Amino acid sequence: MKPQTLYEKLWESHLVRQQDDGTALIYIDRHLVHEVTSPQAFEGLKLAGRKPWRVSSIVATADHNTPTDHWDEGIKDPVSRTQVETLDANIREYGALTYFPFRDERQGIVHVIGPENGATLPGMTVVCGDSHTSTHGAFACLAHGIGTSEVEHVLATQCLLQKKSRTMLVRVDGEVGPGVTAKDIVLAIIGRIGTAGGTGFAIEFGGSAIRALSMEGRMTVCNMAIEAGARAGLVAVDDTTIDYLRGKPYAPSGDAWDKAVAYWRTLHSDAGAEFDKVVVLDASEIEPQVTWGTSPEMVAGVTGRVPNPASIDDPVKRDGVERALKYMGLSPDMPIGEIPVDQVFIGSCTNSRIEDLREAAKVARGRRKADSVKRVLVVPGSGLVKRQAEAEGLHEVFLAAGFEWREPGCSMCLAMNADRLEAGEHCASTSNRNFEGRQGAGGRTHLVSPAMAAAAAVEGRFVDVRNLL
Amino acid sequence: MNAFKLLDGLVAPLDRANVDTDAIIPKQFLKSIKRSGFGPNLFDEWRYLDHGEPGQDCSARPKNPDFVLNQPRYQGAQVLLTRDNFGCGSSREHAPWALEDFGIRVLIGPSFADIFFNNCFKNGLLPIVIPAETVDTLFRECVATEGYRLAIDLESQTITRPNGELVRFEVDAFRKECLLNGWDDIGLTLRHAEEIRAFEQKRRDMHPYYFA
Ligand code: SF4
Numbered sequence: 001m002k003p004q005t006l007y008e009k010l011w012e013s014h015l016v017r018q019q020d021d022g023t024a025l026i027y028i029d030r031h032l033v034h035e036v037t038s039p040q041a042f043e044g045l046k047l048a049g050r051k052p053w054r055v056s057s058i059v060a061t062a063d064h065n066t067p068t069d070h071w072d073e074g075i076k077d078p079v080s081r082t083q084v085e086t087l088d089a090n091i092r093e094y095g096a097l098t099y100f101p102f103r104d105e106r107q108g109i110v111h112v113i114g115p116e117n118g119a120t121l122p123g124m125t126v127v128c129g130d131s132h133t134s135t136h137g138a139f140a141c142l143a144h145g146i147g148t149s150e151v152e153h154v155l156a157t158q159c160l161l162q163k164k165s166r167t168m169l170v171r172v173d174g175e176v177g178p179g180v181t182a183k184d185i186v187l188a189i190i191g192r193i194g195t196a197g198g199t200g201f202a203i204e205f206g207g208s209a210i211r212a213l214s215m216e217g218r219m220t221v222c223n224m225a226i227e228a229g230a231r232a233g234l235v236a237v238d239d240t241t242i243d244y245l246r247g248k249p250y251a252p253s254g255d256a257w258d259k260a261v262a263y264w265r266t267l268h269s270d271a272g273a274e275f276d277k278v279v280v281l282d283a284s285e286i287e288p289q290v291t292w293g294t295s296p297e298m299v300a301g302v303t304g305r306v307p308n309p310a311s312i313d314d315p316v317k318r319d320g321v322e323r324a325l326k327y328m329g330l331s332p333d334m335p336i337g338e339i340p341v342d343q344v345f346i347g348s349c350t351n352s353r354i355e356d357l358r359e360a361a362k363v364a365r366g367r368r369k370a371d372s373v374k375r376v377l378v379v380p381g382s383g384l385v386k387r388q389a390e391a392e393g394l395h396e397v398f399l400a401a402g403f404e405w406r407e408p409g410c411s412m413c414l415a416m417n418a419d420r421l422e423a424g425e426h427c428a429s430t431s432n433r434n435f436e437g438r439q440g441a442g443g444r445t446h447l448v449s450p451a452m453a454a455a456a457a458v459e460g461r462f463v464d465v466r467n468l469l
Numbered sequence: 470m471n472a473f474k475l476l477d478g479l480v481a482p483l484d485r486a487n488v489d490t491d492a493i494i495p496k497q498f499l500k501s502i503k504r505s506g507f508g509p510n511l512f513d514e515w516r517y518l519d520h521g522e523p524g525q526d527c528s529a530r531p532k533n534p535d536f537v538l539n540q541p542r543y544q545g546a547q548v549l550l551t552r553d554n555f556g557c558g559s560s561r562e563h564a565p566w567a568l569e570d571f572g573i574r575v576l577i578g579p580s581f582a583d584i585f586f587n588n589c590f591k592n593g594l595l596p597i598v599i600p601a602e603t604v605d606t607l608f609r610e611c612v613a614t615e616g617y618r619l620a621i622d623l624e625s626q627t628i629t630r631p632n633g634e635l636v637r638f639e640v641d642a643f644r645k646e647c648l649l650n651g652w653d654d655i656g657l658t659l660r661h662a663e664e665i666r667a668f669e670q671k672r673r674d675m676h677p678y679y680f681a
Pocket residue numbers: 063064109110111130132348349350409410413414431432
């Protein structure tokens with residue numbers, strides 16, 4: 001048999017039918033649902049007199065709109081509250097495998113709760129009305145972010161209309177140095193291939209530096225595959241994957257576990273499988289990364305400088321850099337280490353898992369936030385992460401450092417709740433998007449790893465975390 | 470879904486690369502549980518000088534005179550010229566809903582982000598990909614000529630420039646068919662319900678742990 005890529009294996013095992021023009025119906029195993037992109041889909045379903053095809057595929061939570069403090073006071077913003085209550089009502093009416101509503105002890109960011117409950121399993125197709133669904137590819141899942149019409153389509157038919165993607169292998173060889181994390185790896189990849197570099201591709205991440213990552217790290221990398229334009233990111237199954245899933249609530253057990261593991265072990269690209277494109281990075285050359293602009297590809301090493309538009313030939317690109325520097329309030333050739341920080345956000349589906357909090361705490365331990373830093377928010381990805389962090393005493397480290405310890409949710413990743421930047425403020429953020437206004441109108445986001453964010457909190461500007469370890 | 474066949478429309482040039490969905494429709498408007506009414510908040514942060522919140526009367530807000538869609542010559546535009554990677558970022562379908570509600574029916578650019586591109590077709594919007602050089606030409610002509618219009622014919626997959634020259638474009642056969650007829654793809658997919666059920670049963674037998 002012809003050697004296959006992991007993507008091809010996943011595609012074939014879910015192909016219900018294919019039309020002559022290549023448009024295919026792909027069967028969906030897991031449907032993650034949150035409050036922002038689902039109300040119109042449920043409404044459409046109802047208007048058409050349809051029922052969900054298989055409610056046991058649905059795992060739902062409220063995360064985008066929920067506040068991260070004063071949970072006892074409920075959701076104050078009436079528009080947000082209506083949206084969350086609409087999800088409550090829809091799940092009540094139609095059902096789900098499980099629902100973690102606002103204030104549930106297992107509530108959290110949709111891309112954190114799926115994996116930690118074993119609701120995301122290798123070999124599945126996973127969809128969610130959220131672009132960062134690519135996160136679940138860390139488990140060798142074919143995971144796609146979809147729009148609301150597609151949410152309705154999956155609810156009604158358990159299938160997604162898709163065309164096969166091209167395949168790209170991003171191989172990160174060698175070993176990263178101390179203080180360099182999964183976040184730095186993926187930012188370096190995006191810096192290399194660009195935010196549209198992965199468009200039309202499913203990206204498999206491989207190489208020794210990826211293999212060495214924990215599941216948390218692999219999720220961080222796959223999470224940002226969408227930031228490189230790819231609709232799906234993938235990492236092959238290995239012992240790390242299996243060990244992570246053992247004993248998780250929705251993972252199989254007993255004989256079913258053994259049978260599942262035997263199958264999961266086949267979920268890797270075969271030796272000699274051909275990719276449409278291969279990109280290779282040397283891990284040892286990657287330093288801690290900081291974005292300086294308004295697109296994740298506008299990124300530099302912490303010891304680097306902001307670019308100078310005058311040295312860029314392509315007029316569209318030059319214009320983009322000029323616009324970004326103006327928005328960010330930075331001058332050409334400015335060293336990254338001179339950019340001041342007003343707020344720090346440690347959280348989001350990219351970096352809010354236990355390992356991320358441990359890395360931030362390692363830097364924060366015994367130090368204090370700089371006086372010039374207005375606020376440092378630490379927002380765990382879920383109730384379970386929060387509990388684990390508290391069991392390890394991490395919250396005490398943060399509180400002693402003058403950081404705020406919050407309830408789980410999306411929070412300042414997209415500022416739909418009360419957590420946001422003021423115009424002109426610079427934020428060291430562990431989230432995934434530095435678009436204009438993303439964290440609050442006029443806010444200036446710099447994407448970094450949790451360790452780099454904690455270091456920025458302590459120093460009041462971007463510093464090389466390697467000097468603090 | 471609205472069908473799309475032919476359009477002869479006024480063109481507006483949005484000369485930026487990587488226009489993200491946060492810019493197309495900022496997050497505070499995502500709290501709505503409806504599909505309509507997003508047009509007044511399309512490009513909210515670029516279009517207005519103040520900060521917008523849901524439920525506001527936008528007609529009284531101060532407009533940014535420099536933003537292209539605020540210029541008198543582009544009022545009523547139905548075709549938007551864009552640069553690379555338009556629609557990147559979040560999967561929010563509110564972006565095509567806002568464009569459609571504003572009156573845009575066709576987007577022309579060198580590339581679009583994948584989820585956004587998909588979402589357009591579900592909402593009767595036609596995103597057209599043509600080579601960057603041709604996009605450049607259209608930008609130049611559009612800026613130089615007041616009242617610049619393009620005629621888009623989905624059936625024959627052509628854009629007609631004012632001088633009569635044709636630009637051909639590619640479009641996926643299935644999507645074209647759906648758009649021309651205004652078909653709802655859920656209805657189409659449910660015609661294959663038997664096949665889906667059979668597939669599901671087979672999968673359940675082989676991998677019961679996915680169905681727990
Ligand atoms: S944390 Fe941010 S990126 Fe992730 S799901 Fe929430 S809003 Fe989206």
